[in-house]
Amino acid sequence: MTARSDSGPVTRFAPSPSGHLHVGGARTALYSWAFAKGRGGTFIIRIEDTDQKRSSDAASVGFLKDLDWLGIRWDEGPEYVAPDGTRVGGGANGSYFQSERLAIYDRYFAQLLAEGKAYEAWDSTEELDALRKEATARKEAFRYRFRGTPSAEDIARYRAEGRQPVVRFRTPQVPITIQDEVLGDATLPAGEVDDFVIRKKDGFPTYHFAVVVDDELMRVTHVLRAQEHFTNTAKHMVLQDALGFRRPTYGHLSIIKNPDDSKMSKRDKDKVLRKAVKEKALTAPPEGTVTIEEWTKWLGDDNVQLDLEGAIRLAEALKVQLPEINVDDFRRSGYLPETICNFLALNGWSPGHDIEKFDNEFLKERFSLDRVIKTPAKFDRVKLLAFNTDAINAMSREDFLRRGREHAAVFRPEYLEKLGSARFDLLLHASHERSKTLDDPFKTNGFLLVSDDALAFSDDKNVRKALSVGALAADGAKSGLEHLRAMRGVLAALPEWTQPALEAAANAYAAEHAAGKIGSVAQPLRIAVSGSTVSPPIWETLVLVGRDASLARLERCIAWASGLG
């Protein structure tokens, strides 16, 4: 924990712990962090777990882990031990979990009630729904107004019925000007804000109340949050006035959208799966994906979401790509945290001067609210991939090796087990320059994991071309299949199975039998050991597959290709 400096700004990121940290939230956190840290201020994490039904401890920890992975560390907030052993969080303004601050909120409820600035309301859900319907019928927005104080008898009756009151704020009927550093000022006409609930019947504060109290008590000076909160700010401002609190400076960030203009949402993954299931007209879950019960429940209700592991298994079985939505999805896909931060920073902010590539240090130095873009941006995964490719290409061999190992340890342990450390390192080296993500060495080289007799040769245009190209040539050159037959003997006779030895032998053969065109020999070999026309460089690939396996695959490929029409 760092000592709080009184001079700098104080910002906070206040997620509600349900689900995972998604890219929009990550960007809000990044901006908040950069704004405070670039000005000698304090960055706080606060967990807004006032919705008992939706909040979970696991989700809280997940948020902290994702934030830490991105390189965003907080000066105050939940205590967390990073993988490198650093202790993060703590602080003198806790608890940083709203569910542990109930006594604090109660004091302020009492104050407002005593001053007549808030009142208890006993309306039932049904009564409220009826009022809402009426408003809709009149084509008006529903706004709750003080409906009179119930008599002592009424209250006694409600109590007997088991009703619990909520506390509503008596909103002054005056125009309210929202001051926003990003969007500029906006004035809401008098009466726009209704008497909103500040304490739920379970005794928990609503978001509006807790956020106002906590921001004051934690001395937050700048609030950066999603644009969906813009209108809420009016509520927060009238509350601050009633409570005698200071007003933080606000900045509302535009939402991040999918390329098809829909709002990025965690449901997007289920959408892709539902579509695939429908297209394939599946009636039962593929073997080893999800249970029949999960399957039935999921397909029976659009609101039910598959758990992540199940969704991943199903996506693999259906051969569809799940869209990355959450920070952890991008991590799993092999994106670098520095790339995610860089790209996210650029999605809604720009340093100007055509600068695009920068790190969090730069962002910290340069970030300012007046350069935040007001328009919703589409999240372009293609450009993100390009950024990640550049970052990976710029990495040293050693860094790529180290980070590839770290990635595999978490997401691809089977490669480490199957290949052993020497061949695993060779795989990374051989894949580095053609990798766009840390996952590419594994994602694109699944043939290394399958057993020799299970390797499937793909019967496509490129394969056929490579195997028969010579036969089609007019000069009587040999076909790829013939090269393969010949190479079987050449390779089997090799005293050692190393890249230089393999290359030398193949070159010698090609000089004599393929007019020096090594490609007409390399491609058939590639097909034989990998099953397709795409793999790391061929000599490395042969070493990765290994001598015995390569020869066995060669044999199978010759048999397979001989049967091709």
Added chain:
RNA sequence: GGCCCCAUCGUCUAGCCUGGUCUAGGACACCUCCCUUUCACGGAGGUAACGAGGGUUCGAAUCCCUCUGGGGUCACCA
């Protein structure tokens, strides 16, 4: 529907506040060519935008108005 906000290449954006240097710059994508044992990488070039209409002005992407389009919000969720 009420209220609020926004509007530059397909996409992310620079420029707008402080009108002229904008025949509108960069990046990703796309197209062409080069390199190449596959796939990638890389190199050279190219296509591509100020939503529409009115003003103001000698001059508007930049200032004003209208329209159109987009977004947010209208919960005892945050």
